[in-house]
């Protein structure tokens with residue numbers, strides 16, 4: 041009989057189960073009678089298909105019929121059903137396969153007490169950006185096998201503590217790149233054409249056309265900081281506006297055609313639009329501070345759809361007020377929600393509430409990927425253990 045990873049509770053007896061109905065579920069080899077052995081040694085944020093395919097689903101979607109069958113079977117035989125906490129909103133369609141296999145408990149992860157109360161029983165936790173998965177949360181969750189981030193950024197997950205505790209962390213790295221890139225381009229246009237302030241003014245009964253004259257993008261220079269999945273999508277779209285593309289990414293091994301690599305300072309000095317697409321880490325926090333903003337042209341615009349905290353918001357406010365920077369467009373903030381941030385009062389700031397990934401397509405992709413990876417991680421609890429002779 042296996043025991044729970046840290047609380048010593050049993051997960052249930054090893055069972056020899058008949059094959060499930062239908063073809064699509066291929067379970068991984070069982071770890072033997074102790075079904076937990078070694079599970080906490082595994083670590084991967086973005087597992088390759090070669091190393092992460094304990095379960096296969098048609099079209100990457102978990103198969104509801106197979107998991108419903110497994111769940112019924114385990115209930116009949118008194119095997120505890122794995123408990124999955126979903127602490128940020130996911131599209132209903134994406135959670136359905138999980139409900140078929142597991143006991144899914146939906147809570148509001150921003151409610152700290154509810155989160156801490158739910159965790160001791162959890163085998164898996166699925167979050168978006170609203171839930172802070174810090175050391176306290178991870179230590180409370182003594183049965184936890186996997187944290188799944190239905191999105192890209194892992195800055196709300198204490199990955200070091202998770203690794204130390206043997207909790208697997210997975211994310212959905214490709215799910216929302218296009219959506220974020222499309223929002224980024226929208227924000228670039230909104231900033232150089234003053235769309236948000238012009239709309240506000242119109243709704244207030246004004247008709248100030250000459251106040252909102254903008255600039256064309258064609259022939260100007262875009263500076264992309266961080267040339268990963270989103271940065272590359274943004275580059276293609278801004279190139280379609282006939283912009284020259286400069287890129288700064290010290291770790292990118294390949295660049296695209298018509299993209300010019302440069303140092304950060306050179307990029308800041310040359311670009312008419314600077315757009316950020318790098319993760320927030322201890323190294324990148326405050327990367328764009330007063331010095332960097334001073335390097336930018338007074339006619340330039342700064343767009344941040346990456347993470348708040350990469351830009352020093354006080355320095356940005358001062359630059360925008362002083363007119364040493366023409367405009368900024370922000371999807372992300374150092375603290376979310378940003379409350380009464382003075383940046384929100386400035387007419388040359390376009391601001392939206394972290395909408396980069398908020399499209400139907402991105403949410404479905406991220407939800408399906410998170411659920412698929414959670415089911416794969418929970419496979420030892422769902423799959424049959426071998427009979428011992």
Ligand SMILES: NC(=O)c1ccc[n+]([C@@H]2O[C@H](COP(=O)([O-])OP(=O)(O)OC[C@H]3O[C@@H](n4cnc5c(N)ncnc54)[C@H](O)[C@@H]3O)[C@@H](O)[C@H]2O)c1
Pocket residue numbers: 191192193194213216217220265266267268269270271288289290291292317318319320323324345346347371372394395396397398
């Ligand atoms: N607004 C949203 O809703 C939203 C959605 C998805 C992602 N994001 C954010 O966007 C970021 C980028 O996403 P992605 O999918 O392109 O990630 P990615 O990992 O594919 O690309 C990030 C790139 O940043 C580069 N980088 C790291 N440190 C750097 C530095 N100091 N200077 C320049 N480049 C640096 C990396 O080399 C990498 O190429 C994520 O980390 C996340 O925080 C936001």
Ligand SMILES: O=C(O)CC[C@@H](O)C(=O)O
Pocket residue numbers: 168169170190191192193194216394396397398
């Ligand atoms: O959960 C969200 O909608 C935001 C996701 C986004 O910031 C990400 O990093 O994927």
